[in-house]
Amino acid sequence: MLNPPAYAIILTHNRPELLSRCVTAIAPQVDWVLIVDNATVPPVTGRDHSGEPWPANVRVINIPDQPPNLSRLWNTGLDWVTDVAGVDTVRDVAVLCDDAIVPDGWFRLVADGMRTHGAAAASTHGITPCAFPIVKTAPDSDIVNRMCPWAWVTAGETKTDQGETLRADERLMFWWGDTDWQWRCSTAGGVVLLPGPVVLNERPNDFLTTVPGLGEQAGRDTEMFVEIHGWRPW
Numbered sequence: 001m002l003n004p005p006a007y008a009i010i011l012t013h014n015r016p017e018l019l020s021r022c023v024t025a026i027a028p029q030v031d032w033v034l035i036v037d038n039a040t041v042p043p044v045t046g047r048d049h050s051g052e053p054w055p056a057n058v059r060v061i062n063i064p065d066q067p068p069n070l071s072r073l074w075n076t077g078l079d080w081v082t083d084v085a086g087v088d089t090v091r092d093v094a095v096l097c098d099d100a101i102v103p104d105g106w107f108r109l110v111a112d113g114m115r116t117h118g119a120a121a122a123s124t125h126g127i128t129p130c131a132f133p134i135v136k137t138a139p140d141s142d143i144v145n146r147m148c149p150w151a152w153v154t155a156g157e158t159k160t161d162q163g164e165t166l167r168a169d170e171r172l173m174f175w176w177g178d179t180d181w182q183w184r185c186s187t188a189g190g191v192v193l194l195p196g197p198v199v200l201n202e203r204p205n206d207f208l209t210t211v212p213g214l215g216e217q218a219g220r221d222t223e224m225f226v227e228i229h230g231w232r233p234w
Contacts, residue, residue, distance in 0.1 A: 003092070003108070003111070003112075004089075004090040004091050004092050004111075004115075005031050005032075005085050005089065005090075005091045005092070006029070006030040006031050006032075006091075006092050006094075006107060006108075006111065007030055007031065007032050007033070007034070007081045007084075007085070007091060007092070007093045007094070007156070008026045008027075008029075008030045008032070008033045008034070008093070008094040008095075008096060008107070009033075009034050009036060009074065009077030009078070009080075009081070009093060009094065009095050009096065010022055010023065010026070010033065010034070010035050010036065010096045010097075010098055011036050011038065011070065011073050011074070011077075011096075011097060011098060012035060012036070012037050012038065012040060012044065012098035013037075013038045013039060013040055013068065013098070013207070014039075014040050014041065015040075015098045015099060015203075016040070016044075016048070016049035017049050018098050018099045018101075018202065018203075019035065019044065019048070019049070019098045020048040020049045020050070021101050022096060022097075022098050022099070022100060022101055022102075023035065023048065023054060023055070023058060025101045025102050025103070025104075026094065026096060026102055026107065027054075027055040027057060027058060028055075029102070029104075029105070029106065029107035029108065030057070030094065030107055031057060032057050032058075032059065032081075032084060033054075033055070033057055033058045033059070034058075034059050034060075034061065034077050034080050034081070035054075035058065035059070035060045035061070036061050036063060036073050036074075036076055036077050037060060037061065037062045037063065038063050038064075038065065038066075038068050038073055039063070039064045039065070039066050039068070040062075043062045043064075044060050044062065045060065046060065059080075061076060061077075061080065063076060067173070067174070067213060067214070067217065068173070068174060069170060069173040069174070070168075070172075070173065070174055070177050071168035071169055071170045071171075071172050071173065071177045072168075072170045072173075074095060074167075074168045074177070075167045075168050075170065077093075077095075078093065078156065078165075078167060078168075079167075081093050081156055082156065082165065085156065087165070088157070089157065090155070090156075090157050091155075091156040091157060092107075092111040092114070092115075092153055092154075092155065092156065093153065093154050093155075093156040094107055094110075094111075094151070094152070094153045095151075095152055095153075095154060096150065096151050097150040097151070097201055099150070099201045099202040099203045099206075100150045100151040100199050100200070100201050101199070101200070101202070102151060102199050103197045103199070106124070106151075106196070106197065106199065107153065109124070109194065109196050110122050110123060110124060110152070110153045110194060110196070111153050113133065113192060113194040113196075114153055114154075114155060114192060114194075115155075117133065117135060117190060117192045118189060118190065119135070119155070119185070119189050119190040119191055119192045120154065120155050120158040120166070120185035120186075120188045120189035120190060120191065121147060121152055121153065121154040121155065121158075121181065121182065121185040121191045121192075122147075122152065122153050122154075122191065122192045122193070122194055123147050123148035123151060123152035123153065123193060123194070123199075124148060124151075124193065124194050124195070124196040124197060124198060124199060125145070125148065125193050125194075125196075125198055126146070126147075126148035126149065126150075126198065126199075127144065127198065128198065129195060129196065129197065129198060130145075130193055130194070130195055131195060132195060133192050133193065133194055133195065134192065134193040135190055135191070135192050136182065136186040136190060136191040136192070136193075137186055137187070137190045138186055138187060139183040139186060139187075139229065139233070140233065141233035141234060142233075143233065143234045145193060146179070146182060146193075147178065147181070147182040147185075147191050147193065148193075148198075148199060149178035149179075150199065150201040150204075151199040151201075152178075152181075154166075154181070154185065155189065158185065158188050158189060159188070160184075160188065161188075166184065166185070166188060168180070168181060169228065171224050171228065172221050172224055172225060172228075173217055173220075173221060174208075174214055174217045174218055174221055175208075175217065175218035175221035175222065175225075176221050176222065176224075176225040177221075179225070179233065180225065180228070180229075183229065
């Protein structure tokens with residue numbers, strides 16, 4: 001079976017140098033990269049932080065909405081991929097934070113592992129390399145062995161039980177969206193953590209601790225997560 005078309009979505013805000021490194025790492029590994037720029041000042045353009053043009057397979061969407069709704073930004077990227085690939089096309093989509101610098105070969109390793117296991121999403125481990133695949137087929141409270149929140153690949157054609165293409169729940173604006181995605185994918189084909197290199201995020205929780213109001217939003221998102229799922233895992 002030929003590899004499905006490969007895409008990457010990068011969410012970014014005010015991190016031009018890290019964004020350039022993120023794009024440089026992932027662009028050679030996929031067919032298309034979409035930068036979803038949320039209120040960067042000045043906005044991300046067709047050039048990187050040093051003034052060099054992005055690789056030819058990179059596109060940029062500027063969304064100035066503040067405060068941020070990360071789920072909506074993810075959905076903007078996923079909708080763009082669907083428009084480019086076609087509604088019925090099997091497609092592999094990486095979802096990255098701008099401070100996640102993936103190593104060479106990461107995308108193919110994760111995407112191929114996802115397809116081999118028939119899963120709806122996959123990543124390498126977020127803390128330490130695992131020795132064997134860890135498969136999730138139901139929500140759980142295992143915070144150690146969870147889908148890497150800043151760098152994962154999803155099967156872009158995944159459907160919900162209602163037959164709709166899976167999208168992030170925009171009621172979760174800033175926090176818990178990655179866990180919600182893992183839980184929903186776990187029951188829509190499974191989620192697999194694969195042996196391979198850990199992708200480090202260089203500024204974990206940076207915005208949570210530095211942007212006024214996001215801590216409070218995280219609390220509201222926690223309450224919404226419980227309302228949606230009936231419980232919280234940690």
